[in-house]
Amino acid sequence: MSKIKNIKFITKKYSYKKPFHIANSFATGATNVEVEIETEEGIKGFGEASPSWRVCGETSDSVVSLLNKAKSILNGKDIERYSLIFKEMSSFIFSPSLVTAIEFAVIDALCKKNGIRVWKFLGGNKNEIETDKTVSISSVDDMVTDSIKIKREGFNIIKIKTGENLSKDIEVIEEIYRKTKGLRYIVDANTGYTPKEAICFAKKIYSKGIDISVFEQPVNRYDIESLKLVRFNSPFPVCADESVKTKYDALNLIKKEAVDYINIKLMKSGFSQALSIIELALSSNIKLMIGCMSESSVGINQSVHLACGRGVFDFCDLDSHLLIKEDKIRGDFVQNKNIIRVKP
């Protein structure tokens, strides 16, 4: 038995190295909430919530406002019976980022108590993953310059943000492809296109001989019919991001055959629901990506250990800690260019 004695929330503000612009959203900084749980014998577990107002309607204030509720539920609970804690977390339906931070902190403490590494507890599939790096929306020239820089830094996969201007987006992809040949490309429209625009984009890019590895969230998150329409009219695999927050969203999309990929983000679903989404996808031949919101290295650590432990993600888009200003990496991993490795 190992009972939770105390829970602390610590708010931390970060600024982006350069403003992060995606379709219909512009951010210069992020405010995250770190969660520390402590057991009666003094073992501590850590997690981080990076709330997304755009995707989930959460803010750091809304997360912090739940501290007393979290205390009333968690204090006295045994971390060794963690599935009971996970079950209680399902009542925080409007705060998935907090659910992840708490659930991960519980696992972290449990693993420390038992002398096992989190990635091994989660399956121990591999000890390293490859991440992409993201180019946010700006002028064609700036986006090309950013892409060349990312290639020089040693990344093999670039995620390109689009969705605000179809003709400019086509020009951008063409130019980036011309200047960075040999890389793989993920295009993320963040719900920005109409179905016709999305199909037009995919066909034009394909006709120029450019391969896109994943075409992410081309259309409105609620328009599942259109997601499916794009899937079957695009030469490139289509991925749901904003459309999938819960395991029920994932099940619905799978039943409707709407996508080829699901992008799992711990901040959208909570940690335990992410595990369910993985199993749903694996049982229906849907491929997986793991992404992030604005996590610091503390939050990225959560996704790194899940991705290494399970070993089921075809693409890892875990780069937010590289895009914000952070004094030092505090995650339980080391990074060399595009490779993130859990510490031995």
Ligand code: MN
């Ligand atoms: Mn996305």
